[in-house]
Amino acid sequence: MENYTDINVEPSGEIEILTINRPEARNALTYNTYDELEHAVRSTSARCLIITAVDPAFCSGDDVKAVMANPAGNPADRLERKPKITALADALVHTDVPVIAAVNGAAVGWGMELALLADIRVLSERARMGELFVLRGLNCDVAGLARLADAVGRERAAELLFTGEIIDAETAFSDGLASRVVPHEELMPTALAVAQRIAANPPVAVQKIKAGLREALDPDWASLGSWVSSSLAELFRTDDHKEGVAAFLEKREPRYTGK
Numbered sequence: 001m002e003n004y005t006d007i008n009v010e011p012s013g014e015i016e017i018l019t020i021n022r023p024e025a026r027n028a029l030t031y032n033t034y035d036e037l038e039h040a041v042r043s044t045s046a047r048c049l050i051i052t053a054v055d056p057a058f059c060s061g062d063d064v065k066a067v068m069a070n071p072a073g074n075p076a077d078r079l080e081r082k083p084k085i086t087a088l089a090d091a092l093v094h095t096d097v098p099v100i101a102a103v104n105g106a107a108v109g110w111g112m113e114l115a116l117l118a119d120i121r122v123l124s125e126r127a128r129m130g131e132l133f134v135l136r137g138l139n140c141d142v143a144g145l146a147r148l149a150d151a152v153g154r155e156r157a158a159e160l161l162f163t164g165e166i167i168d169a170e171t172a173f174s175d176g177l178a179s180r181v182v183p184h185e186e187l188m189p190t191a192l193a194v195a196q197r198i199a200a201n202p203p204v205a206v207q208k209i210k211a212g213l214r215e216a217l218d219p220d221w222a223s224l225g226s227w228v229s230s231s232l233a234e235l236f237r238t239d240d241h242k243e244g245v246a247a248f249l250e251k252r253e254p255r256y257t258g259k
Helices: 031-043 064-069 075-081 087-094 110-116 142-152 154-163 169-175 184-199 203-217 221-235 239-250
Strands: 007-012 015-020 048-053 099-103 106-108 120-124 128-130 166-168 180-182
Touching: 007 031, 015 031, 015 184, 031 087, 048 184, 064 239, 075 221, 087 110, 087 142, 087 221, 099 110, 099 184, 106 110, 110 128, 110 142, 120 169, 120 184, 142 154, 142 221, 166 169, 169 180, 180 184
Parallel strands: 015 048, 048 099, 099 120, 106 128, 120 180
Antiparallel strands: 007 015, 128 166
8 A cells, every 4th residue: 555645545345445635725736646646546456446535625626835835846837848638637537447536525626627537426415616727817627628518518618617616516416517416424325336336347348438438538638638738838927827826815806917
């Protein structure tokens, strides 16, 4: 078992449960959290994965303070040097292991991306979802462009992406973003029951079906990821991005200028 610090990995028979464990930061993602989740996904030998988090949130997106303080420097420079799909997104879209997101609370920003990258989403009644990137002067990652539009249709996806609206669990379900919504205390038992049904089936056949869905429905992830990275590199340098982050940290309304 790997010595992870930001996530817990719990085997349950042929199933593996990956739990983000940064509740003090509402399970926001640091570079380390991304790396640990990516490693756990790529190294699993399970027949089905469940991704969830310690209450009260599923994932509140990037940990803005940690990202800003990272010694790796300006994220725009890093993205511009080598534009490509986010490593965790790449791991999730290319694994042939079925992935269930058990969304126990707010899944916003990259937290919503993480949920969208799963094959099946089971939502607690407390779940909330929102693509908040536009409110920080940024575009979303690959899942918000490909998976969101595939699930809810282009028009509804455009509305969610352009506004940064946060929707509740019932709205997410009616939009087609989840297979079911359950009482909070039934979230993990329900996700485990679905995972057990999947894990009981012939694993090679299940893997082929997942690969077939990818062939039939998914875009060219490498090309889309490169476009996303290049676009983000440009947007990270804008005044509107700086204003969006400052307004968020200062808990005030932003004043965008289009620069």
